[in-house]
Amino acid sequence: MNKGFVRDEIVRVASMIALARQMIAAGVRVDLAPVGFAIDTLCAAAQRLPAGDGLAIRDELTVLNARLERLGDELTEQFIAATRPGPSLTAPPPQR
Numbered sequence: 001m002n003k004g005f006v007r008d009e010i011v012r013v014a015s016m017i018a019l020a021r022q023m024i025a026a027g028v029r030v031d032l033a034p035v036g037f038a039i040d041t042l043c044a045a046a047q048r049l050p051a052g053d054g055l056a057i058r059d060e061l062t063v064l065n066a067r068l069e070r071l072g073d074e075l076t077e078q079f080i081a082a083t084r085p086g087p088s089l090t091a092p093p094p095q096r
Contacts, residue, residue, distance in 0.1 A: 003053040009042040010060050017067045024074050039068075 016035045023030045046054060046061065 003049060003056060006042065006045045006049060006053075006057055007060065009038070009045055010057070010064055013038045013042055014064055014067060017064075017071050021071055021074060024071075024078055 013035065016038055020030045020032060020035060046057065049057070
């Protein structure tokens with residue numbers, strides 16, 4: 001693997017993450033399996049780079065990791081919102 005391939009994979013994964021975030025924001029269910037497979041490919045390729053090349057892409061990987069963490073945060077927020085108990089349609093409002 002070379003640094004160019006890894007950079008291309010970083011761009012591809014970043015695009016997948018951006019699309020997933022847009023879909024989540026629109027309330028669409030997202031299958032993240034393809035993102036996971038792309039990350040596996042990226043990680044395997046990055047691990048095969050010579051040390052100097054790995055250092056050269058470290059900042060790009062750090063940014064990608066932050067985007068992935070934000071996606072995780074958004075999924076967590078969506079899950080919490082979906083499972084939060086709301087007002088019951090059958091119970092009368094509390095009397096004060």
